[in-house]
Amino acid sequence: MNAEVPALRLEGIVKTFPGVRALDGVSFSVMPGEVHALMGENGAGKSTLMKVLGGIHQPDEGKIIVSEQPVVMRSPLEAKAKGIVFIHQELSLAEELTVAENIYLGELPKKRFGLVDWATLEDRTNTILARLKVGFDATARVGDLSIANQQMVEIARALTVDAKAVIFDEPTASLTDAEKVVLFEVISSLQEQGVGIIYISHRMEEIFKITDRISVLRDGSYRGTLNTAETTEEEVTQLMIGRSLDLSRNASHHELGDVALEVRNLSCGKLFKDISFEVRAGEVVGFYGLVGAGRTEIAETLFGLRDPSAGTIHLGGEEVRIHSPADAIARGISLVPEDRKGQGLILGMNCRDNMTLPQVGDLTAGPFVAEGAEVSIFDQYRDRLDIRTPGWKQLVGNLSGGNQQKIVIGKWLSMHPSVLIVDEPTRGIDVGSKSEIHNLIRELAAQGYAVIVISSEMPEVLHVSDRIIAMYSGRITRTFTSEEVTEDKLIQAISGIGGTDKAA
Known part of the structure; x- marks a missing residue:
């Protein structure tokens, strides 16, 4: 040819x-x-x-x-x-x-x-x-x-x-x-x-x-x-x-609050072992590691999708037992899953119904759902998160990836959590929308949320995190502050070089 x-x-x-x-x-x-x-x-x-x-x-x-x-x-x-x-x-x-x-x-x-x-x-x-x-x-x-x-x-x-x-x-x-x-x-x-x-x-x-x-x-x-x-x-x-992006690292410019979440020696069978860390109000803690390191499984355990085999979870200084997502939601933990289309959204439903799905049982007027209350919640978070859609009747499946992700985030923010876990926040999202999601994560931390970000993208975890927890084969290997972390140190840590750091 x-x-x-x-x-x-x-x-x-x-x-x-x-x-x-x-x-x-x-x-x-x-x-x-x-x-x-x-x-x-x-x-x-x-x-x-x-x-x-x-x-x-x-x-x-x-x-x-x-x-x-x-x-x-x-x-x-x-x-x-x-x-x-x-x-x-x-x-x-x-x-x-x-x-x-x-x-x-x-x-x-x-x-x-x-x-x-x-x-x-x-x-x-x-x-x-x-x-x-x-x-x-x-x-x-x-x-x-x-x-x-x-x-x-x-x-x-x-x-x-x-x-x-x-x-x-x-x-x-x-x-x-x-x-x-x-x-x-x-x-x-x-x-x-x-x-x-x-x-x-x-x-x-x-x-x-x-x-x-x-x-x-x-x-x-x-x-x-x-x-x-x-x-x-x-x-x-x-x-x-059509514009330049600020791709520099972010760090908190606000005072951190009390410890919102503390995990002590948490284990889940062969998936992860002896995991200990804490997240303060106003802080973004990033989890970084190779596929299979156990990051998503930790998030699922905190959200009640898996039962731990050992260890404890503390919220606001109090030990809690979480056996289901309902338990997690009731105690102020929300999870934005990595598969937004398969786990976070119902693509054939409209934006309003997706946004209010976790609390639809509380939005009733007699035997019916209170449509006005649902629309009010949607309007609040559409404006707050700058979700671009013609209106609440738009099917979520017709939105861009970035706006779909904002719908999932808005859904869980409307539950007023104290701890927000975001797994792969920008997977399949274009670079402009990535920047918006990153800014949103930083803004949520500034508003007092304790945020955990799980990401497979090194630039992302470096950009949004105040601290980064590196994992290898189900264990924490190192914990870095944003000031001390480098790409080389992070790569070594997720490759299992240098042992583990249990005091995370």
Whole structure:
């Protein structure tokens, strides 16, 4: 293939929905063997552009050109047949089917009389899985796999066709560090085969590690393309949001209050052991560690989703027993979970009902829910958190990731907690909305909340925390103040170098 001819080119793509011009004459191209990042805030038009390319939406104007041939994509299957493979952020797998059946769904090899050729199906699948270096085979039931391994099944689909271009939409959101390495190796292999890669991610470190060029959308319009090796994170950010961000570390500029939460020698089976720490009113304590370090499990134990096997929890100096989320809420602990779509929201419900769901039993007028009280709560936190939505009737599933996260935070703030736990506060959120969430966390601390932030992103935990607790293999290894912590010290601590620090 001529490297000068784009593997894929879009020209002047326009897409309008009722009241919204989602794409306004967008042009974009990816060369054979190139990894081309597509970036922009949530709502910038990235997903709409990719759905046009993937045959889910039809453009109102513009052209799609594959290997210099104009094409029309009427469905995802037609797009795939033309060499365009879309690996979605949201998994689209049939959990009751095997890995092989999912990978070749709609294209199962057949024998005579239309019978499925199971031996060929499994051989083909296992050949692909070997390239991905996964720990399961063709016969595994997809529903029995972890989310990370299900993501690898999605990626395996891309290897079944003669792909011209593969679109990766936030592919590392559910992957461990080891699985990310394998993914990047797969992407490199596709490059060597001359496949063009469109890479959508909010993670700047990934963008600068594996991409060749970066194109930016803002408000449905194309804003420019940069060579990755010749640009900076600040330049990309400014192109995305039209302004610069303050990415410096934050530290408290207010007096801390009394100890709101104290944990002593808390253990939960093999998940974590001898965890001791405290959080004061007005303080942000960050938890940082590798996947499997036990951070989320600690949060779930504090919120009553898991029963501890040893240790004690103290709130306001008083030992408490927490056996359920209802116990935690009643005692002033709220948890914003890491999976906001699966655990924090009901996407088919409106904003008001999501916001007031935990307290709907208290908002009654006789046998009915008091709608006026619900709307009043929604309006209060919409204004307080700057949630951008036309009104309370908007379905939460139609909001951007940043505004969805604010709905979850508002839901728990409306319960008036003293301790707020936020697990992966900005996962899947664009850089502009990340900044807003970070500022919100700092503002909540300044208002007297005791805040725990669990994050897999080092810049984030460094930016928002007054103290950082590093974890490795279910134990606390070090506790750092914002003044003494460095990236090198933090990396050593989460790698288990230097033992543990029980007096956290």
